[in-house]
Amino acid sequence: MAVTFSKWKTPIKEQDPEIRRSNFGEVCLGYTLEEGRTEAGRCLQCKTKPCVAGCPVKIDIPAFIKCIKEGDMAGAAAIMDQYTNLPAVCGRVCPQESQCEGKCTVGKMKDFEPVAIGKLERLVADWKYAQENMEAKPYEGEKKGRVAVVGSGPSSLTVAGDLAKMGYEVKIFEALHAAGGVLIYGIPEFRLPKKIVKMEIEAMQKLGVDIETNVVVGKTITMQEIMQEYDACYIAVGAGAPHFQGVPGTTLNGVYSASEYLTRINLMHGYEFPKFDTPAKKAHKVVVIGGGNVAMDAARSAKRLGAEEVTVVYRRSLAELPARIEEYHHAVEEGIVFNWLTNPTEYVDDGNGSLKGVKCIKMELGEPDASGRRRPVPVEGSEFFIEADCAIEAIGQGSNKVLLSTFPEMKLNKWGYIEADPVTGATSVPGVFAGGDIVTGAATVILAMGAGKEAAVAIDKYITEKKAAK
Amino acid sequence: MFKIVSKQKIAPKEFDMWVEAPRIASHAKAGQFVVLRVNETGERIPLTIADHCEEKGQIRLVFQVVGKSTAALSRLEPGDAILDISGPLGTPSEVEKYGTVLMVGGGVGIAALYPIIKALKLQGNKVITILGGRTSSLVVMKEECAKYSDELIVTTDDGSEGMKGVVTDAMKLVIERGEKVDRCWCIGPSIMMKFGTKAAKELGLPIWVSLNPLMVDGTGMCGCCRVTVDGKIFFACVDGPEFDGHKVNWDEFMSRMRQYKDEEKISMDKYIEEVGEETWL
Numbered sequence: 001m002a003v004t005f006s007k008w009k010t011p012i013k014e015q016d017p018e019i020r021r022s023n024f025g026e027v028c029l030g031y032t033l034e035e036g037r038t039e040a041g042r043c044l045q046c047k048t049k050p051c052v053a054g055c056p057v058k059i060d061i062p063a064f065i066k067c068i069k070e071g072d073m074a075g076a077a078a079i080m081d082q083y084t085n086l087p088a089v090c091g092r093v094c095p096q097e098s099q100c101e102g103k104c105t106v107g108k109m110k111d112f113e114p115v116a117i118g119k120l121e122r123l124v125a126d127w128k129y130a131q132e133n134m135e136a137k138p139y140e141g142e143k144k145g146r147v148a149v150v151g152s153g154p155s156s157l158t159v160a161g162d163l164a165k166m167g168y169e170v171k172i173f174e175a176l177h178a179a180g181g182v183l184i185y186g187i188p189e190f191r192l193p194k195k196i197v198k199m200e201i202e203a204m205q206k207l208g209v210d211i212e213t214n215v216v217v218g219k220t221i222t223m224q225e226i227m228q229e230y231d232a233c234y235i236a237v238g239a240g241a242p243h244f245q246g247v248p249g250t251t252l253n254g255v256y257s258a259s260e261y262l263t264r265i266n267l268m269h270g271y272e273f274p275k276f277d278t279p280a281k282k283a284h285k286v287v288v289i290g291g292g293n294v295a296m297d298a299a300r301s302a303k304r305l306g307a308e309e310v311t312v313v314y315r316r317s318l319a320e321l322p323a324r325i326e327e328y329h330h331a332v333e334e335g336i337v338f339n340w341l342t343n344p345t346e347y348v349d350d351g352n353g354s355l356k357g358v359k360c361i362k363m364e365l366g367e368p369d370a371s372g373r374r375r376p377v378p379v380e381g382s383e384f385f386i387e388a389d390c391a392i393e394a395i396g397q398g399s400n401k402v403l404l405s406t407f408p409e410m411k412l413n414k415w416g417y418i419e420a421d422p423v424t425g426a427t428s429v430p431g432v433f434a435g436g437d438i439v440t441g442a443a444t445v446i447l448a449m450g451a452g453k454e455a456a457v458a459i460d461k462y463i464t465e466k467k468a469a470k
Numbered sequence: 471m472f473k474i475v476s477k478q479k480i481a482p483k484e485f486d487m488w489v490e491a492p493r494i495a496s497h498a499k500a501g502q503f504v505v506l507r508v509n510e511t512g513e514r515i516p517l518t519i520a521d522h523c524e525e526k527g528q529i530r531l532v533f534q535v536v537g538k539s540t541a542a543l544s545r546l547e548p549g550d551a552i553l554d555i556s557g558p559l560g561t562p563s564e565v566e567k568y569g570t571v572l573m574v575g576g577g578v579g580i581a582a583l584y585p586i587i588k589a590l591k592l593q594g595n596k597v598i599t600i601l602g603g604r605t606s607s608l609v610v611m612k613e614e615c616a617k618y619s620d621e622l623i624v625t626t627d628d629g630s631e632g633m634k635g636v637v638t639d640a641m642k643l644v645i646e647r648g649e650k651v652d653r654c655w656c657i658g659p660s661i662m663m664k665f666g667t668k669a670a671k672e673l674g675l676p677i678w679v680s681l682n683p684l685m686v687d688g689t690g691m692c693g694c695c696r697v698t699v700d701g702k703i704f705f706a707c708v709d710g711p712e713f714d715g716h717k718v719n720w721d722e723f724m725s726r727m728r729q730y731k732d733e734e735k736i737s738m739d740k741y742i743e744e745v746g747e748e749t750w751l
Contacts, residue, residue: 219558
């Protein structure tokens with residue numbers, strides 16, 4: 001067999017930008033099995049496996065890629081199942097370029113692109129869900145204990161899936177009416193279809209994980225009640241309190257937090273109004289403030305809702321953009337305009353309480369700040385005006401106090417997040433563990449999953465030891 | 471699913487329901503609300519918890535039909551179920567023994583005022599209640615409010631019941647006759663709360679209002695319900711719904727309430743096309 005070892009990744013099909021900018025269908029269409037085998041053939045199966053070290057849940061990447069290459073998809077799925085409960089999600093939204101793919105040996109060779117590990121992971125997951133009788137079997141035998149999980153985002157789903165596999169009775173409490181946390185309300189359909197999230201959650205329910213929605217822990221049930229009823233508890237409620245820059249005009253009609261904008265669209269199907277009752281404003285000219293993935297999601301959603309002009313305003317430059325580069329490229333292809341080194345100074349009233357535009361100021365990069373990035377400083381006299389009937393602030397989130405304010409025993413750090421052991425997730429309250437964004441501040445899906453994985457091990461150890469001591 | 475136990479029409483466009491929601495019933499306090507979603511395509515809408523019964527595991531919702539979601543809710547019958555109810559949400563009212571409290575309510579706001587009246591009375595306060603409406607049939611829950619009030623004054627714009635006039639006229643009357651009021655609550659339509667606050671200022675009364683801005687999640691996650699109080703941004707769903715009326719930026723609040731007027735009309739028109747004339751209202 002002739003070796004055709006390409007320098008470049010096997011191209012992946014995507015919806016044409018001209019078409020996709022007006023629909024919410026998934027942008028990336030995924031590999032076919034044949035394309036997947038070709039791409040898998042680029043893996044060197046190197047002994048050092050730097051990709052595994054780069055993965056927060058330590059998936060045996062070369063092993064599942066080898067299976068794909070050999071056409072053994074069931075084998076690939078079985079390997080993946082040992083490490084992750086959310087492969088279809090991770091294959092779509094992980095920042096692979098800075099994790100597994102960023103470490104790939106092939107990618108380190110001059111002019112070579114790394115193996116498309118994320119796309120291969122997605123291929124295996126999508127293949128698995130397309131099969132019948134592929135789901136993991138629930139644990140049989142006597143349950144080892146009861147664990148409550150607060151929140152149903154990626155960290156919670158990971159801890160719940162792992163504990164269920166170990167033999168625990170697991171109950172997830174979710175405040176909203178749908179499980180999935182940020183995967184449902186935050187990440188748009190075009191990047192992560194909700195049916196994918198639902199499939200992964202159903203797979204988990206088949207493992208025996210029980211999910212009760214509409215339960216706001218701290219309000220609908222207290223932590224004290226949970227601690228009486230369960231052997232241990234894992235809190236992963238995310239960092240869900242939107243920040244506002246606080247510039248004048250923030251309460252004008254037409255000014256949104258990205259959380260509201262995206263929740264209306266994703267969780268409440270605002271893009272399908274009036275078939276669904278929750279409206280999402282159809283704006284003509286939209287300004288998005290921020291440079292993370294959430295800002296990209298908001299900008300691209302606005303475009304899909306029919307906005308003629310969508311401008312992203314970011315106070316640093318492209319080099320510092322925190323968003324995934326793939327998402328930035330997608331945004332550019334879809335006609336999103338970027339205003340680098342720019343910050344809003346005021347939302348301007350049209351005289352009737354609605355937004356008419358955003359006053360901005362140009363910035364320049366000064367000395368590095370605490371985050372190590374060069375601090376943006378306003379350039380005096382550089383103010384300018386962008387006409388807009390909608391502005392979306394995507395500048396990050398803080399810790400949500402609904403639960404924490406009713407649980408004073410829980411020690412918080414100076415930013416208001418839960419103080420937890422970075423490895424085990426143990427908190428100041430015995431038996432209560434925590435992980436994900438409520439510990440680290442806003443981070444990535446895969447890091448939240450990594451925390452859930454480690455916490456599952458720690459919770460198992462905690463309960464086993466506690467029971468043995470009795 | 472949350473089963474509806476009973477339903478009653480108590481005024482034109484106003485309905486009174488008891489719903490099975492044991493977890494909420496065992497934690498609810500005066501001043502709190504729920505966010506509900508009638509069905510799969512529905513909005514998440516906030517409604518006050520008008521009462522609750524822990525033993526029966528039920529909560530009471532009194533609501534006015536203002537748009538499609540409340541219209542759809544009003545068409546459910548006992549035995550039907552509401553798809554999602556989340557709560558109790560918001561910070562409970564500060565119920566203490568103040569001495570004499572003046573409780574002012576109007577429209578569907580009376581349903582929000584009632585549990586606070588009850589809680590304040592059970593704390594041993596002297597409770598003077600003023601309930602107002604355009605006409606007699608719109609002043610709801612009079613007997614129940616009277617049960618926990620030392621005095622109940624009804625005002626109607628048309629004079630069909632009680633005193634002819636508006637609630638602020640009655641507020642002035644109470645103070646003029648020499649009543650020493652320690653704290654006041656005013657809950658009703660925004661315009662009534664705004665003018666109630668203005669009257670309270672003239673009369674030198676501390677006043678608490680319950681704001682009902684647009685909301686989505688109701689747990690402090692989206693920031694849709696932000697209000698300006700004392701020059702600072704607060705989220706009504708978690709910091710409220712009650713605020714010091716004197717510090718609320720009323721014009722901004724009322725402007726934000728109108729944000730989705732066009733969309734609300736589209737929704738309602740489409741719904742009426744589906745279900746026919748609004749005869750049940």
